[in-house]
Amino acid sequence: AIEAVGAREILDSRGNPTVEVEVLLDDGTVSRAAVPSGASTGAFEAYELRDGDENRYGGKGVLKAVAGVLDVLGPAIEGFDAADQRLVDAELIAADGTDNKSKVGANAILGVSLAVAKAAADSADLPLFRYLGGPNAHTLPVPLMNIINGGAHADTALDIQEFMVLPVGADTFADALRWGAEVYHALKSGLKKKGQSTGLGDEGGFAPDLPGARAALDFILEAIGTAGFSAGKDFLLGLDVAATEFFADGVYSFEKQKLTGDQLTEFWAGLVADYPLATIEDPLAEDDWDGYVHLTSELGDKVQIVGDDLFVTNPVRLQKGLDLKVANSILVKVNQIGTLTETLDAVSLAQRAGYTAILSHRSGETEDTTIADLAVATDSGQIKTGAPARSDRVAKYNQLLRIEEELGDAAVYAGRSAFPRAK
Ligand code: PGA
Ligand code: ZN
DSSP states (O other), rough: EEEEEEEEEEEETTTTTEEEEEEEEETEEEEEOOBOOOSSSOSSSSOOOOOOOOGGGGTTTTTTHHHHHIIIIHHHHSSSSOOOHHHOOOOOHHHHHHHTTTOOHHHHHHHHHHHHHHHHHHHHOHHHHHHHHHHGGGOOEEEEEEEOOGGSSSSSOOOOOEEEEEEETTSHHHHHHHHHHHHHHHHHHHHHHHHHHOOTTTSSOOOOOOOHHHHHHHHHHHHHTTOOOOOOTTEEEEOOOOOOGGTTTEEETTTTTOOOOOHHHHHHHHHHHHHHHEEEOSSSSOHHHHHHHHHHHHHHHEEEEEEEETTTTTTTHHHHHHHHOOEEEEEOHHHHSSSSHHHHHHHHHHTTTEEEEEEEEOSBBOEEEEEEEHHHHTOEEEEOOOSSSSHHHHHHHHHHHHHHHGGGGGGGOOOGGGGGOOO
C-alpha cells in the first residue's frame, strides 16, 4: 500500500522547473517519476500549474504544484494499493475536482500517477513495460527521430517544427537507433559543407536557417544516401508541422505566403507525392475541423495523419475526430491529459478504431524514461522522442535498448508494419 508521497522542484532540459514525485510503499519500495513540459502546447491540454512569482524562474516555478502533491494528492491516496492504478487516478482527479486539472495542476497529478505505476512495478519486481503490458509486450517501436528542428523549437525562419527520419528497414531497435545516429552525423557534415549552422534546437535536431520544407527534406535525403541507406526503403520520412503556431484569423502564414487550409493541404499533397513521407503531424490548426475533414479525405489513405494539438491525448477530442473521420493517428503525451489511466484509455480508443498511436516526449524533458516502457506496453509500434543526441532524448532510446535486450529472442522490431498507410 502507498505509505507516503513526496515531491520536489527539479529542472527540465530547457532549464525550466518541473515536478518530480517519489512514492513510498509500505514494503519499502521507493519509486520516482518526473514530468515533461511543452513549448508548442495545444490550447486544450490539461493545465500546467506554475507559480507566477516573477522573483523565481521568471514566474515558472512549480512550488505550488509540489505543495499540491504534498498537501492534497498524497494524503488522498495514502493507504491505496499501488496496483489499483485506475482507482488511484480516479482519486487524484477527484481531489483536483476541475475538468482540466487546473486546481492542483496536471503536472502535480501526472507526477503522482506515474510514480505510483513505477512503484507498483518495482514492488512486483517487474520492468515497467512488463508490469503495464503483460506477456504481450514484446514489440519495439520505430523511433521517429527529429533531426531538423524549426518552428517554436528553434530560432530560425523554418516554419515546420520537426523533420523526422524513420528507420523502418532495420531488423532490430538497436540497428534502427544506429542507423538514425549515422544519418544524424551525415546530416551534420552535409549542413557544415554548405555553410549551414549545426547548432541544435530544443529536441536535439539541427536548427539550420533553411528557406522551407523542401530544402530541409533534400538535406535529409542526401544525408540518408551519404550514410549508405536508401530513402523509401531503409528510411521513411515524417513531419510535425505544428500548424497552430502559424495560424491566425483564418490564415496560415507559411513560407512567406498567406494560405487557406485547402491551399496548405495542397502543399502537403505535393510533398507526399515527391518525398517518401509516412507521417504528418498537425498539418492544420487545432480547431480547423472542416479543413481536417477535407485533408483526411484527400490524404488519409496515403499517409499517417497525426493529431497532437488537435486531440491532446483527450478521449473526448479523439472521439470527435473519429466521428468526423479526421486524421488517422493520435500523438500520445502523458502530460496533455495528466494521468496514466486516461493516457491508456486514449490509446485503447484509438487502436480499437484503427487509428495508430504514437507515444511521445515533450520538447521540455527530463531523464525520466517512462514513455519508452509505455510504447512497448501499449504495442504502439511508434515512439517520438527527438534526435539521437542529447541525454534528455537519448535516455528514452537507451531504455528501449535495455528493453530489447531484456526481451531477448521474444523482441520484435515493428519496422515498416507500423505504417500501414505508407506507400
Ligand atoms: P511540444 O512539442 O512538446 O513543444 O508541444 C512537441 C510536439 O509538438 O510534438
Ligand atoms: Zn506536435
